[in-house]
Amino acid sequence: MKPADYWRQSKKWSSYLFKEGVVVQSTFQYVVPSAQEHYAPYSFLVLSVANETIEVMGVPGEKFQAGDRVRLVLRRTAVISTSEPISYGLKAEKI
Amino acid sequence: MKSFLQQYSIPKKVGIVSYGAYIPHQRITSAEIDLHQGKDPGSTAKSAHLISKAVPASDEDAATLACMSAGQALERASISSQDIQSLFIGSESHPYAVKPTGATVATALGLSQYISLADLEFACKAGTQGLQISAAYVQSGMQIASMAIGSDTAQAAPGDALEYSAAAGSAAYILGSKGILAELLATVSVATDTPDFWRLNGSEYPSHAGRFSGEPAYFAHITKSVTALLEMTQLTAKKIDYCVFHTPNMKFPTTVAKRLGFNLEQLQPSLLVQTVGNTYSAATLLALAQTLDSVEANKTILVASYGSGAGSDAFLFKTTPLLTKRRLHWSGLIKQQLSKTTNISYSEYMHNTSGGHA
Amino acid sequence: MMPENKKIHIVGSHITQFGELWDRSLEDLAYEATTQCITDADLQPKGIDAIFVANMTASQFETQAHLGALVSDFLPHHPPSTRVEAACASGGVAIVQACQALLSGLYETVLVVGVEKMTDGSADAATVLSAAAHQSAEYGSTFPGLYALLAQAHMQKYKTPRSALSMIAAKNHGHGISNKKAQFRRAITPEAVEKTMMVSEPLRVLDCSPISDGAAAVILSTTRSKMNNSIQIIGFGQGQDSLQLSKRKSLTSLQSTKDAAQNAYRMANQGPESIDVAEVHDCFSIAELLAMEDLGFCEPGKAAAAVLKEKTSVAKNSVAFPVINHSGGLKACGHPVGATGVKQVAYLYELLSSSTNYSTGLTHNVGGSGATAVVTIVQKVNSTKGTQQ
Numbered sequence: 138m139k140p141a142d143y144w145r146q147s148k149k150w151s152s153y154l155f156k157e158g159v160v161v162q163s164t165f166q167y168v169v170p171s172a173q174e175h176y177a178p179y180s181f182l183v184l185s186v187a188n189e190t191i192e193v194m195g196v197p198g199e200k201f202q203a204g205d206r207v208r209l210v211l212r213r214t215a216v217i218s219t220s221e222p223i224s225y226g227l228k229a230e231k232i
Numbered sequence: 233m234k235s236f237l238q239q240y241s242i243p244k245k246v247g248i249v250s251y252g253a254y255i256p257h258q259r260i261t262s263a264e265i266d267l268h269q270g271k272d273p274g275s276t277a278k279s280a281h282l283i284s285k286a287v288p289a290s291d292e293d294a295a296t297l298a299c300m301s302a303g304q305a306l307e308r309a310s311i312s313s314q315d316i317q318s319l320f321i322g323s324e325s326h327p328y329a330v331k332p333t334g335a336t337v338a339t340a341l342g343l344s345q346y347i348s349l350a351d352l353e354f355a356c357k358a359g360t361q362g363l364q365i366s367a368a369y370v371q372s373g374m375q376i377a378s379m380a381i382g383s384d385t386a387q388a389a390p391g392d393a394l395e396y397s398a399a400a401g402s403a404a405y406i407l408g409s410k411g412i413l414a415e416l417l418a419t420v421s422v423a424t425d426t427p428d429f430w431r432l433n434g435s436e437y438p439s440h441a442g443r444f445s446g447e448p449a450y451f452a453h454i455t456k457s458v459t460a461l462l463e464m465t466q467l468t469a470k471k472i473d474y475c476v477f478h479t480p481n482m483k484f485p486t487t488v489a490k491r492l493g494f495n496l497e498q499l500q501p502s503l504l505v506q507t508v509g510n511t512y513s514a515a516t517l518l519a520l521a522q523t524l525d526s527v528e529a530n531k532t533i534l535v536a537s538y539g540s541g542a543g544s545d546a547f548l549f550k551t552t553p554l555l556t557k558r559r560l561h562w563s564g565l566i567k568q569q570l571s572k573t574t575n576i577s578y579s580e581y582m583h584n585t586s587g588g589h590a
Numbered sequence: 591m592m593p594e595n596k597k598i599h600i601v602g603s604h605i606t607q608f609g610e611l612w613d614r615s616l617e618d619l620a621y622e623a624t625t626q627c628i629t630d631a632d633l634q635p636k637g638i639d640a641i642f643v644a645n646m647t648a649s650q651f652e653t654q655a656h657l658g659a660l661v662s663d664f665l666p667h668h669p670p671s672t673r674v675e676a677a678c679a680s681g682g683v684a685i686v687q688a689c690q691a692l693l694s695g696l697y698e699t700v701l702v703v704g705v706e707k708m709t710d711g712s713a714d715a716a717t718v719l720s721a722a723a724h725q726s727a728e729y730g731s732t733f734p735g736l737y738a739l740l741a742q743a744h745m746q747k748y749k750t751p752r753s754a755l756s757m758i759a760a761k762n763h764g765h766g767i768s769n770k771k772a773q774f775r776r777a778i779t780p781e782a783v784e785k786t787m788m789v790s791e792p793l794r795v796l797d798c799s800p801i802s803d804g805a806a807a808v809i810l811s812t813t814r815s816k817m818n819n820s821i822q823i824i825g826f827g828q829g830q831d832s833l834q835l836s837k838r839k840s841l842t843s844l845q846s847t848k849d850a851a852q853n854a855y856r857m858a859n860q861g862p863e864s865i866d867v868a869e870v871h872d873c874f875s876i877a878e879l880l881a882m883e884d885l886g887f888c889e890p891g892k893a894a895a896a897v898l899k900e901k902t903s904v905a906k907n908s909v910a911f912p913v914i915n916h917s918g919g920l921k922a923c924g925h926p927v928g929a930t931g932v933k934q935v936a937y938l939y940e941l942l943s944s945s946t947n948y949s950t951g952l953t954h955n956v957g958g959s960g961a962t963a964v965v966t967i968v969q970k971v972n973s974t975k976g977t978q979q
Binding site (some may be wrong): 147148151153154155173175179196197198210211212213214216217222223225228 | 289290291292293295296299300303307327331336339340341344580583586587588
Binding site (some may be wrong): 142146155160164165166167168170171172179181183184190191192193194203214219223226 | 717730734742835836
């Protein structure tokens with residue numbers, strides 16, 4: 138993640154951190170983008186959180202079903218590259 | 233020495249107003265590590281009383297672990313997160329050599345941008361050093377509240393003895409002067425240049441001096457800081473209700489407790505190293521948290537951390553009725569976190585702790 | 591409605607081989623499609639008034655932007671040339687842009703070329719293709735992952751069985767055997783689909799279209815037409831929806847397809863019942879299932895039943911359904927992203943020209959997880975009698 142992109146994204150973390158929600162739909166991805174290879178396999182989820190529907194990664198290895206209650210936590214979101222700051226973002230874990 | 237120690241006074245009331253703990257749920261057993269070190273599976277559990285250790289997920293690091301314990305502390309706190317005016321995170325595994333973990337954590341938690349902040353390093357005592365600094369900011373009247381976190385995803389070289397204990401965890405403490413759950417009655421620190429354990433810039437794994445990390449290091453510094461604390465407070469071990477010591481393993485805290493005149497009953501509530509391992513900068517803070525999770529009001533707790541390189545922070549706390557009252561409504565106590573664990577294989581453990589580089 | 595005085599005739603086509611074409615560069619493929627199409631149309635190069643070039647990934651995979659200029663350079667008179675990008679719907683949108691240009695009266699004969707060279711960067715193809723999704727809102731997703739979410743939703747709501755997806759993949763591979771240009775020309779069984787590695791639950795490797803190189807071109811004209819049996823684009827429509835799945839009203843259908851189809855049917859004055867043959871966007875097996883419902887070939891939730899009875903296959907086609915993906919679809923013919931939408935029109939042009947079995951065809955081209963969709967309706971019209979054959 139480029140520095141300016143990281144900076145814009147990081148301003149949104151505190152409004153979502155530890156928010157609870159419900160899984161609308163989930164798929165468990167075995168083949169993932171190269172930047173996320175270290176975390177494979179992981180779920181990709183459509184979530185209903187507060188009054189919004191958002192899409193997030195699940196924490197590594199966890200499978201979800203529609204209706205599961207989850208909480209958003211801060212985790213690394215991409216492998217480390219020396220030319221960019223460490224990517225962090227919100228992922229879902231089961232409550 | 234008497235007059236020098238008398239200067240370590242705490243003129244204003246200050247104490248722990250909230251705390252939180254986070255231990256990742258994955259475990260690798262010492263039996264699994266025995267297999268990979270060519271030993272009899274179960275032999276290390278028998279000899280060193282180390283059964284398992286906590287392993288971070290592949291996407292966790294000291295910053296994300298710090299967020300988790302800090303989040304729990306904030307959830308339990310009666311103060312506003314905006315009142316936290318400083319943040320000190322102690323770790324041996326800060327994600328960056330240059331760029332503070334505290335900045336990432338403060339941003340994620342939505343703390344005020346008007347904040348004093350810097351990362352700390354003093355091996356396993358960086359977290360408790362932060363606790364002392366936070367207490368100083370508050371009791372000086374300079375700040376309303378301050379947060380100290382110890383957080384580590386500790387690394388050990390495959391095949392090394394430390395592989396059995398180097399673990400991951402985090403504990404966060406909010407210090408303030410109102411709504412105190414455990415009052416800080418006294419604190420003192422010692423530090424000397426003692427090379428028992430170190431990691432050079434650019435090295436992935438630390439080096440250690442074997443048995444040198446025992447008597448001249450751990451035992452000498454804890455004994456010095458605790459003796460000074462007892463002198464300052466005119467107390468003896470028998471007059472104190474509980475004790476908490478840094479836990480690099482089971483043997484060291486139980487031995488130093490005995491030497492200082494404490495018994496196992498006083499130490500027991502703090503012990504989690506057997507199944508969690510040594511969480512380095514979080515170790516003493518997690519041991520204190522487990523004690524605070526269970527003890528009654530109006531009990532005194534002596535805490536002494538140890539950081540290689542080397543030094544020790546000693547504290548005397550006294551719990552209040554507010555602690556036992558508030559605790560009734562809390563979820564996620566350490567006991568509950570420890571009841572939901574998953575054992576993983578050695579290859580999963582290596583993958584999770586390999587750092588995820590491109 | 592299509593204006594009375596302007597008909598869009600397809601007067602030439604060319605589809606290159608689709609596949610892993612190590613010895614063909616992006617430029618080679620675009621050149622072949624362009625020049626062979628002009629030859630097929632029996633035209634002089636200067637008869638081309640303008641060019642529309644469809645491509646998604648050339649600036650990432652090949653670090654080659656400015657494709658309009660690159661293709662215009664193939665013709666000595668350098669006609670005005672525009673690159674069009676709409677992810678996997680680039681080809682379809684280029685066709686729409688060409689039709690709009692013709693109907694405006696500004697041009698009389700235009701060339702549409704779709705080209706993609708993907709195998710040079712195949713190690714990172716998944717990452718480049720994920721550019722079709724919303725970069726920040728869908729970070730960490732994959733293309734198969736997004737369609738897998740649609741599959742999960744459809745299976746949950748309608749109890750669509752896994753076997754229906756396998757049947758679609760098998761059918762299209764069966765069709766591909768007869769298509770000389772197809773990347774894969776080997777039959778597979780539905781059971782074999784279900785034994786391949788899981789990519790993103792429930793989609794497996796053989797539910798997914800491949801990484802491919804290829805190009806396709808058509809020439810559209812309002813003034814020239816082949817004598818007798820003119821093949822015309824009689825209707826087209828372009829639909830849009832939110833880029834990210836989480837903002838869609840439904841995860842069991844693509845509104846962009848529905849809107850594009852509605853516009854195309856209205857312009858053509860036709861309905862889904864008049865479609866004999868359809869080239870639909872089966873980037874994943876589930877996508878063809880959704881298309882059957884969204885294009886109006888059957889009611890929502892009912893596509894699986896038709897698929898399991900093979901009603902959309904060449905061999906067992908039922909009169910109530912069109913033959914779907916006669917070419918092998920994206921699944922077996924291959925999916926060089928920018929080329930697909932143009933190849934669909936080119937393929938139907940060639941099929942309708944040569945076959946007496948089909949007279950009205952439909953193409954369906956989708957971008958990303960359904961943020962863009964294009965539908966065209968192609969019909970064989972007897973130019974002397976002025977009626978449909």
